[in-house]
Amino acid sequence: MESVTLDDIEAAAARIAPVVRRTPTVESRVLSDRVGAPVLLKCENLQRTGSFKPRGAYNRIANLSADERARGVVAASAGNHGQGVAWAATELGTASTVFMPLGASLPKLVATRAYGADVHQVGHTVDEALIAAREFADRTGATLIHPFDHPDIVAGQGTVALEILEQVPDVATVVVPTGGGGLLAGVAAAMHALAPHVRVIGVQAADAAAWPSSLAAGAPTALPKMATMADGIAVGLPGAVPFAEVAALGTEIVTVDEDALAKALVLSLERAKLVVEPAGAAGVAALLTHAIPNLEGPVVAILSGGNIDPLLLTRVIGHGLSAGGRYLELRVTIADRPGALSALLAVVGAAEASVVDVSHSRTASTLAVDEVEVSLTLETRGPAHRDEVLKTLRDAGFGVRAEP
Template sequence: MTVKEVESAAERLKYIVHHTPVNSSRTFSEMSGTELFIKCENLQKTGSFKVRGAYNKLAKMAEKGETDSVVSSSAGNHAQGVAYAASARRMNATIVMPRSTPIAKVAATSGYGANVVLHGDCYDDAYQKALEIQQETGAVFVHPFDDEDVIAGQGTVALEIFKDIPTVDAVLIPAGGGGLLAGMACYIKQINPRVKVIGVQAQGANAIVQSFQAKSHLSTETSFTIADGISVKVPGKTTTELINSYVDEMVTVTDEEIADAILLLLERTKMLVEPAGAASLAAALHKKINLNGQRVVCVLSGGNIDVSFIHKIVEKGLITRGRQLKFGTVMLDIPGSLQHFSAIVASCGANIIMVQYDRLHADLRLNEAILHIVCEVSGTKHGQDVIEKLAQNGYKVFLE
């Protein structure tokens, strides 16, 4: 992978994709101890960086006079990227998606003109079906990450960062299959080896982290994270080789840290970023690597999030930041007990937003109930004050 390949990809993409903004943030800078910028690929066409690699692949095919039909498999951003690119190049595209794919993503993909085939219960099932269609039709299979033309297209994100922030010290990049990280790392290190490249994975989907540490190509048996865009058990072989050669460090973030970053982005920048896209910012804010005083760019790789899932992310983020307090306590199941309990919570300035009774637990006496509570509080200390006040009044509180 050479600088020339990424620059050629940038030329092909020149009038196709957005040169997305790199925004500074005083709030995030203060929280991370860095001079922090965010590269907003969540504002890209189709809602993520994926269109870059997909379009570069299809454009190179056209230059070589290759087939006018492509097939791919995806449950998310790659599907929309390929569909958009095929429409722009006037190619036929068939995208195989798992039957469990949210309706909104299926509609968005078909809306770009692709023929959507729903098959199987997971990505692996969809991938196998896509290979069958490729064999039957002779269409070209467009891999979501393990393809040099796709990787070169993703590398154009780094080219834009250097144009906008030429004095950058470090770039934090989310990684699942590794296409974005590999492409950007190749370009960054060949242009300016001084710049640190840090890959970020979800703790529950860390195949690239393991591969990086072992300097080999490894996969994981499971992949469990809210960041579905980087939930990959088997990273690419090509991407792994490039990452092991060019990346300085790999780190992981928890789902709670990702949710916290999404909530902060909503509050402070008014931007909605999907879990995978917020992983890089989560790593910076939670100081997974020492970058104090450095000029840092976090790549927000996408903004396609299922609307029905947003409230779960916000709730997880509020709990992580101590803005919501979830706990249980045992109380007498008699008239006036809840009123007495509520009065104590109210005296602390907390707001009860959920109450649930459990009268059937095996350890309870006949006149007892377990009360499950969710309260709004101003922060961790406020929550501790509420718990201490309840303890002073005889309530044994257990956090949930």
């Protein structure tokens, strides 16, 4: 299979330079302190359409012939690739059609239409949407713009690495959120050509990690199932083009769990003041959990996207705060008599925890006739304070069950 060369990536950089943003790379003091080495964030969440995807999409469509562009382009996407294709096609005067799953995020659906695409919702997964996109291409003559499995896409995504080398010339490690592998392969190819000493590491969500088993098998291998909040990297089968590049270069892959993704998103929002989607925060999650052995700095973590549904953001923030010890959910059994709930809340107040939510039930089968179960959600100052609140309640004689 033809590999992606430095010439391909540099040509893509020249091609897209007039239209894409040169995104900033900013230092993160909190991450630097956590990992013991300088950490910088490459803010592709600030790219046009909110992710790195326009780089590859524009490069791919710009390379089509006039006749191919006249027949239009088609894509399948959960959101970011579709927005990138829609924007790039409009920039180049080409009609675009995007197939999205029925459960696609409403903001991503609306944005894809706003960038100029004719959007159809089909199936429940990107794979099902891709089948529909292929059928549309066969029927109409439109060119399928695959999200990651094409040399032009990989070359376009590799332009991120050229910017990193210009912005952080002494970079030692680059951490890359990874789904189908287009961004990872492009970055790895560019680094191998220009700075082979730089360590490139892909990060996958643990419950949607097709790359480790694929690399072990020596060929792209489909996952039987996957489930993650990080829809931008939820890809069940690596692309053949990126796989060949990544495997040949010996690029490493690590995984992170859902709690780590949620904590990373909250940290990016709270400390870096950057809105990042769960997939875009995967590199930060790997750094927070020390998932990368023998890490050397300076480290650049690519924030690959910032397109997150506000409803999901609300849930993920809550999950991240809970995982970080900032929320405490517990159940307490108290006597069913006047003043008992007030006494419980007085102890909570004395422990300096803030009540977020409180409810009580008399109907649980485990309760005696004179008992009430109180469910509390408390805001705490972190893991140490969380433990202090629990100890204070138990020392006061309350039977407490903390939710995991």
